[in-house]
Amino acid sequence: xxxxxxxxxxxxxxxxxxxxxxxxxxxxxxxxxxxxxxxxxxxxxxxxxxxxxxxxxxxxxxxxxxxxxxxxxxxxxxxxxxxxx
Numbered sequence: 027x028x029x030x031x032x033x034x035x036x037x038x039x040x041x042x043x044x045x046x047x048x049x050x051x052x053x054x055x056x057x058x059x060x061x062x063x064x065x066x067x068x069x070x071x072x073x074x075x076x077x078x079x080x081x082x083x084x085x086x087x088x089x090x091x092x093x094x095x096x097x098x099x100x101x102x103x104x105x106x107x108x109x110x111x
Contacts, residue, residue, distance in 0.1 A: 030098045033091050037084065046103035052095050054084050063088045065096060 030039040030052070038055045045051065050065040059075030061084060068089045073081060088095065 028098065028102045030091075030095055032094065033087065035087060037087070039088075039091070039095065041099065041102055050096060050099050052088060052099075054088070065092060065099070068092060 027040045027042055030041075033039050036056050040053050040055065041051075042053065051062055051071060052065065053060060053062050056076075061073040061076050061081060062071040063069065063085065064071050065088070068085060070081060070085065076084065
């Protein structure tokens, strides 16, 4: 599970190795809570445990770190993967 570095805060931003067949997205973990955000456009895909208030904070972090996340996606999956059809 590649972790995206240099995003400050209590969260771990990461991909699963098999994620490259889906549109670009990122998973966010804190303690036993996890959520998933699509990147184009930034939108919540799934949530397990985060409150709506915390999801808004995470959404803002994903939006503000989108370039870094997309770059990490391309490094992990290649530039041709993760695009919308």
